[in-house]
Amino acid sequence: MPLSEHEQRMLEQMERALYAEDPKFATALEGSGLRTYTRRRVYQAVVGFLVGIALLMAGMVVQEIIWVSVVGFLVMLGCAVLAVTGWRKAPKPGEQPSGAAGGARSPRQRRSMMDRIEQRWQRRRDEQGH
Template identity: 40%
Template sequence: MALSEQERKLLEQLEASLMADDPKLADRLSGSAEVRVHRRRAALAGLSFVLGVAVLIAGVQVHPAVSVVGFLIMLGAALLGINSWQRVGDDGQPSKPQQGPPKSDPPTSDFMDRLEERWRKRQQGGDN
């Protein structure tokens, strides 16, 4: 449900006053600190992945067990990085976990809209 112009202005005023009164609380509520944490984790996971590749290559020359450890480091880093990156939304805000079945994609809704339009035309006698 969209906000009216007056409600948006009031909300912006409330946000500005909260930011002026208590910047730490406003930062925490905006989620920007959480975004930074997840981005930092994703960056560390990337570095760990590179370390895992180095251990994997070194293990080929030293001992096969070292290569397995390198692969496990790479796997763990990839999982941590993907998990951390998914927690940050496209707009820089923390993404909310989906509950229930996933929503339909826009192409599906476009398809349904076209079907409904064709049905209305048939009912009105416009499409033979």
């Protein structure tokens, strides 16, 4: 569920206050949650890949149960996809995680875009109300 405009403004104010109060601490926190999450996801995918290999080998040894090999292969494939996508999404240390809309834009440009969207919304509401 996305944050409301008021909540976004409050969050930005809190972030600015944190940077003003303790910039070293703020930069240490920046992106660490996402980095930890994606690293954990990659590790889980590697473990799942190894389980898939074990299932594939077990299915090959017991030739009567072919479906175990197929399941093992599918588990390996799914975990490989998760590991690769998780690895690509992980921000590098010191890098700020990019947002969903235009990671290369500065906060000033984002704010002005949000202001334009808010103005359009207000105009539409005013036109419908009168």
